[in-house]
Amino acid sequence: xxxxxxxxxxxxxxPYLLWGALIxxxxxVMAFAGGMVIGMVGAIMRLRGGRWLSRLARWYVxxxxxxxxxxxxxxxxxxxxxxxxxxxxxxxxLLGMTLNAGGYLTEILRAGLASVHQQELDAAETLGxxxxxxxxxxxxxxxxxxxxPAMTNQYILMTLGTSMAAIFGVEELTGxxxxxxxxxxxxxxxxxxxxxxxxxxxxxxxSLLALVGRYAFRARVRIL
Amino acid sequence: MSFLDIHDLGARYGSLRVxxxxxxxxxxxxxxxxxxxxxxxxxxxxxVITGLMKPDRGRVTLAGAAVDYSNxxxxxxxxxxxxxxxxxYNLFGNxxxxxxxxxxxxxxxxxxxxxxxxxxxxxxDRVGLGDKLHVYPDQLSGGQQQRVAxxxxxxxxxxxxxxxxxxSALDPERVSEVLDTIRLLAKDNxxxxxxxxxxxxxRDVSHRIAFMADGRVQEIGSPEQIFDNPQTDRTRDxxxxxxxxGH
Amino acid sequence: MSPDFxxxxxxxxxxxxxxxxxxxxxxxxxxxxxxxxxxxxVGFVLAIARQSRRRALIPARILSGLFVEIVRRVPFLITLMxxxxxxxxxxxxxxxxTIALIATSVISTAFVSxxxxxxxxxxxxxxxxxxxxxxxxxxxxxxLVSIPQALPIVIPPIFGYFVLFIKDTALASQxxxxxxxxxxxxxxxxxxxAFLVYAVVLALYxxxxxxxxxxxGYLENRLVLSRHS
Ligand SMILES: Nc1ncnc2c1ncn2[C@@H]1O[C@H](COP(=O)(O)OP(=O)(O)OP(=O)(O)O)[C@@H](O)[C@H]1O
Ligand SMILES: [Mg+2]
Numbered sequence: 001x002x003x004x005x006x007x008x009x010x011x012x013x014x015p016y017l018l019w020g021a022l023i024x025x026x027x028x029v030m031a032f033a034g035g036m037v038i039g040m041v042g043a044i045m046r047l048r049g050g051r052w053l054s055r056l057a058r059w060y061v062x063x064x065x066x067x068x069x070x071x072x073x074x075x076x077x078x079x080x081x082x083x084x085x086x087x088x089x090x091x092x093x094l095l096g097m098t099l100n101a102g103g104y105l106t107e108i109l110r111a112g113l114a115s116v117h118q119q120e121l122d123a124a125e126t127l128g129x130x131x132x133x134x135x136x137x138x139x140x141x142x143x144x145x146x147x148x149p150a151m152t153n154q155y156i157l158m159t160l161g162t163s164m165a166a167i168f169g170v171e172e173l174t175g176x177x178x179x180x181x182x183x184x185x186x187x188x189x190x191x192x193x194x195x196x197x198x199x200x201x202x203x204x205x206x207s208l209l210a211l212v213g214r215y216a217f218r219a220r221v222r223i224l
Numbered sequence: 225m226s227f228l229d230i231h232d233l234g235a236r237y238g239s240l241r242v243x244x245x246x247x248x249x250x251x252x253x254x255x256x257x258x259x260x261x262x263x264x265x266x267x268x269x270x271x272v273i274t275g276l277m278k279p280d281r282g283r284v285t286l287a288g289a290a291v292d293y294s295n296x297x298x299x300x301x302x303x304x305x306x307x308x309x310x311x312x313y314n315l316f317g318n319x320x321x322x323x324x325x326x327x328x329x330x331x332x333x334x335x336x337x338x339x340x341x342x343x344x345x346x347x348x349d350r351v352g353l354g355d356k357l358h359v360y361p362d363q364l365s366g367g368q369q370q371r372v373a374x375x376x377x378x379x380x381x382x383x384x385x386x387x388x389x390x391x392s393a394l395d396p397e398r399v400s401e402v403l404d405t406i407r408l409l410a411k412d413n414x415x416x417x418x419x420x421x422x423x424x425x426x427r428d429v430s431h432r433i434a435f436m437a438d439g440r441v442q443e444i445g446s447p448e449q450i451f452d453n454p455q456t457d458r459t460r461d462x463x464x465x466x467x468x469x470g471h
Numbered sequence: 472m473s474p475d476f477x478x479x480x481x482x483x484x485x486x487x488x489x490x491x492x493x494x495x496x497x498x499x500x501x502x503x504x505x506x507x508x509x510x511x512x513v514g515f516v517l518a519i520a521r522q523s524r525r526r527a528l529i530p531a532r533i534l535s536g537l538f539v540e541i542v543r544r545v546p547f548l549i550t551l552m553x554x555x556x557x558x559x560x561x562x563x564x565x566x567x568x569t570i571a572l573i574a575t576s577v578i579s580t581a582f583v584s585x586x587x588x589x590x591x592x593x594x595x596x597x598x599x600x601x602x603x604x605x606x607x608x609x610x611x612x613x614x615l616v617s618i619p620q621a622l623p624i625v626i627p628p629i630f631g632y633f634v635l636f637i638k639d640t641a642l643a644s645q646x647x648x649x650x651x652x653x654x655x656x657x658x659x660x661x662x663x664x665a666f667l668v669y670a671v672v673l674a675l676y677x678x679x680x681x682x683x684x685x686x687x688g689y690l691e692n693r694l695v696l697s698r699h700s
Contacts, residue, residue, distance in 0.1 A: 187556030
């Protein structure tokens, strides 16, 4: 078996791929932000929502964490048009990823919120802190310390998950790799290179999030 | 030559020199105790003897053969002759009491399984745990675990037994049961090197006592010499302080 | 829901279609299970290589560390495509299922090896010292002490990973493996309502995943409580 890697045909495409990576990044950041909104609402519903709201949030989590994100997006992209909801690839993928992330982030944030103990709040009160100060200096740092590792992990998984967008024709990093693959047939080189870009992107993301955690919330996150 | 002979032994943790020229010997069947302030390097000495830590100078001779700690064969031969009981019992959590005692003799030393098991039962009987053979370590009290650890060490049939503060992790009421076990063994003809803070026990059980400080043996002698007539100021200081605290 | 959806429902579950769904669900489980079993075996070796402090094993340690860290940072889809097109370029004539099995094994090896490494790290060094002093060889220590102690710790998270991974294997549909998602695609090309088909696919994944997820939660509680038996 002899095969020589030839990156010559592929290297000129690196800028094209990197612009694609930017679209992946956009997708992951937007979906993560949306997922955080769902997650916060969901976590509060789980903990303070009373019987039915809390149940509703639990069902949401159970459904989205027990079915594949890919099929959720299939449903949005191929099934919803039958009931008159027609979405372009990018918004369809974004919606699917957001709803999916909402499920996982609800669980992560719920665990974070649940870990705030009454004693700490009492302690803050005896120190004479206002409600806002308590939130800023006690509750939020505490929650973020607890959830930072899981959130970082979730964000990395989502960054990798954006590659599914290629299946629906979004020309992000993986979509562009598919494009190059179908014109040059240097498959091994292309997918090695693309994989390498994902490694770098996720490494950068972890390091950045670790720095944010360390300086903003004094939380420690393992980079590797 | 003595059974265990240590000459000018040195060891350090990074830049911290812990052993600084240890000279010590233990004869066949002799019980020698090591006493000294916390941090004086007693545990480290046992670690070096057993090859868990490399010395950076000096020489250890066991049964007439110099131990080369960077040579696997030589280390293996030395470890075949000794057994150690740690401060924190270190029983294997995934094995029953009986298996803890028999695993090394049967699997490692390849002795006859039936004979080993018989011996293990007898030893466990002697340490008062004949009814706990099939129990796991975390279902035992600290004192019971420590007695299993002693039985495990003895089942190896070592020529020398090293004991590192075997009672310090125990409740006061457990201490005597473990010490009694050791006292019983001390009558058998086995060499022992004992690290302990239990002065009355040490005095009672040892043939000789070595006082260690600053990584050296400062004084070695009979229990009477060390406790009643110490030859150096440091020993007198230490023994005086210890007995005032009421040990 | 409009009435034509409902009239289509029985046609989705003709005898042959039920066979197809069943086979697809089994393939979905198979992909995840084989991935995790191979992942456990190879993952153990890699985790041990990463733990080793022996000088002779330094290259193995670095390589397995790189493997684990890199594979976990590449999307499943890319790994799958690398193997799919790689096999073509190199002239291997492999069935899609084989390719998918290789890809899932590689990926789960990386993840499971990381779980196992975490499990081995929880072992107390004192246990290993006790073994060393009693002249256990490194292999004997592994067989008699490390593995038996690490197994109950790592089984629940590995099982949890297996359940998570069931959903990831949906991507195998992209190389034409007939698992649940691909079965859905086939049904829609046969003219069934996409709404109905994908609702069924979602439901089937849920039926496979949910009980296993519950079992995983149960295992976690139980194994932590009683470590032997
Ligand atoms: N793993 C280690 N790394 C670095 N330094 C250590 C380590 N273990 C022990 N030391 C240091 O080595 C010195 C000797 O420790 P050692 O445990 O041998 O003392 P010891 O005489 O057994 O004390 P004790 O009576 O408290 O058990 C101490 O200063 C200790 O801080
Ligand atoms: Mg000590």
